Amino acid sequence: MRRIAIVGAGQSGLQLSLGLINMGYDVTIFTNRTAEQIAQGRVMSSQCMFHTALQTERDLALNFWEEACPSVEGIGFTIVNNDEKTKVFEWSARLKRYAQSVDQRVKMPYWMKTFEEQGGKIVIQDVGIQELEEITSNHDLVLLAAGKGEVVKQFARDDEKSVFDQPQRALALTYVQGMKPLSPYSKVTFNVIPGVGEYFSFPALSVNGPCDIMVFEGIPGGEMDCWQQVKTAEEHLEMSLNILKKHVPWEYERCSDIQLNDQNGYLAGRFTPTIRQPILTLPSGRKVFGMADALVVNDPITGQGSNNAAKCSKIYFDAILAQADQDFSSQWMQKTFDQYWEYAEKVVAWTNSLLAPPTPHMIEILMEASRNQTIASEIANNFDHPVDFSPWWFDAESAKQFIKQSHVKQVA
Numbered sequence: 001m002r003r004i005a006i007v008g009a010g011q012s013g014l015q016l017s018l019g020l021i022n023m024g025y026d027v028t029i030f031t032n033r034t035a036e037q038i039a040q041g042r043v044m045s046s047q048c049m050f051h052t053a054l055q056t057e058r059d060l061a062l063n064f065w066e067e068a069c070p071s072v073e074g075i076g077f078t079i080v081n082n083d084e085k086t087k088v089f090e091w092s093a094r095l096k097r098y099a100q101s102v103d104q105r106v107k108m109p110y111w112m113k114t115f116e117e118q119g120g121k122i123v124i125q126d127v128g129i130q131e132l133e134e135i136t137s138n139h140d141l142v143l144l145a146a147g148k149g150e151v152v153k154q155f156a157r158d159d160e161k162s163v164f165d166q167p168q169r170a171l172a173l174t175y176v177q178g179m180k181p182l183s184p185y186s187k188v189t190f191n192v193i194p195g196v197g198e199y200f201s202f203p204a205l206s207v208n209g210p211c212d213i214m215v216f217e218g219i220p221g222g223e224m225d226c227w228q229q230v231k232t233a234e235e236h237l238e239m240s241l242n243i244l245k246k247h248v249p250w251e252y253e254r255c256s257d258i259q260l261n262d263q264n265g266y267l268a269g270r271f272t273p274t275i276r277q278p279i280l281t282l283p284s285g286r287k288v289f290g291m292a293d294a295l296v297v298n299d300p301i302t303g304q305g306s307n308n309a310a311k312c313s314k315i316y317f318d319a320i321l322a323q324a325d326q327d328f329s330s331q332w333m334q335k336t337f338d339q340y341w342e343y344a345e346k347v348v349a350w351t352n353s354l355l356a357p358p359t360p361h362m363i364e365i366l367m368e369a370s371r372n373q374t375i376a377s378e379i380a381n382n383f384d385h386p387v388d389f390s391p392w393w394f395d396a397e398s399a400k401q402f403i404k405q406s407h408v409k410q411v412a
């Protein structure tokens with residue numbers, strides 16, 4: 001039986017482990033937090049996942065919360081006039097198939113329990129180079145799925161693929177109860193406040209049932225980069241409301257009766273979007289293969305990290321099965337990562353494009369979407385498969401063509 005070790009019990013590591021254990025592999029997870037610590041700890045993400053990523057979970061029968069979790073049925077987009085506190089324009093469109101967000105504090109502990117029930121072993125250990133030496137000495141393949149953990153910095157930064165050397169947003173999350181629901185359908189309400197940042201919210205399932213998640217993406221040094229002074233959960237909620245009142249009053253109105261979902265339902269921080277080389281060679285010469293955020297970490301502005309992690313997990317799963325009894329060589333690792341990168345590259349390019357001030361053709365596309373439902377629907381549904389933003393999102397001439405064709409479709 002092939003022995004596989006996976007470091008990290010997050011979206012990608014657990015999904016892959018559960019897939020492999022089901023196929024008869026001998027899988028051990030090495031991770032630095034117990035299920036209980038995760039369940040009782042701080043929120044980690046807003047983890048909104050779209051249809052294709054959710055389907056990779058369904059395929060492995062891991063969609064335990066499909067019924068209980070509220071659906072995200074659409075995407076709404078607003079550009080804010082910050083001086084007048086008004087909307088420059090807005091649009092919204094239904095998703096063809098719903099998205100969902102299950103709090104990782106709910107999902108990961110339950111997946112860990114399921115993995116153990118299926119015969120998997122979990123070792124609680126903070127893994128560094130020394131531990132990797134030991135783990136690689138007695139496994140056929142070692143995958144590092146440690147997300148944003150310090151250990152992933154052992155993979156060399158890919159200077160060609162990495163665009164940034166600084167965080168691009170000051171991030172904050174506030175999980176709340178009591179937000180007024182939207183009708184006729186639930187959605188991600190995405191507000192762009194030029195020069196300040198972005199605010200969006202959507203329904204989710206958390207530790208005590210349905211909730212809403214508020215996500216703040218502040219431009220560094222700007223007015224929404226304001227979390228350092230916040231010390232308590234209560235202050236965090238107050239700051240969240242102050243931001244809404246000041247910049248997006250229509251969102252503030254939905255929050256007149258909100259309270260924190262739980263004492264750990266908030267987070268603030270920042271990180272640098274980075275791409276890393278997929279293979280780590282240890283001092284012994286043995287290899288460790290990275291996956292998901294460990295190699296490709298994106299700003300959450302487009303809500304793609306968990307989606308990418310699920311899709312990466314699926315690609316690696318198929319590649320491991322296809323390898324059967326053959327060696328997991330460096331060539332195989334590089335080829336497997338390249339297959340993932342072929343997809344992830346487009347997601348990174350689209351995400352990065354939203355971190356910079358928008359180009360004139362992007363503004364035109366977004367504005368046209370407020371007049372043309374075909375465009376609005378295309379943008380909203382491409383969150384599930386951002387590859388389809390290419391080429392028109394990135395190129396002025398293609399954008400013109402895209403708008404023209406969408407008008408023809410709309411009329412027809």
Ligand SMILES: Cc1cc2nc3c(=O)[nH]c(=O)nc-3n(C[C@H](O)[C@H](O)[C@H](O)COP(=O)(O)OP(=O)(O)OC[C@H]3O[C@@H](n4cnc5c(N)ncnc54)[C@H](O)[C@@H]3O)c2cc1C
Pocket residue numbers: 007008009010011012013030031032033044045046047048049125126127128145146147148149150151171172173291292293294300302303304305306307308309
């Ligand atoms: C504010 C915010 C909002 C987000 N919103 C969304 C969203 O709406 N939609 C979306 O798709 N994505 C979102 N993401 C991103 C998403 O959460 C991540 O991309 C995703 O969880 C990555 O999965 P992963 O498996 O690579 O890593 P993770 O899920 O982070 O798992 C890493 C695991 O490794 C373990 N670990 C770390 N270091 C070590 C070590 N040294 N030894 C052993 N174990 C270790 C950790 O404990 C953890 O179990 C958001 C992220 C942030 C920060």
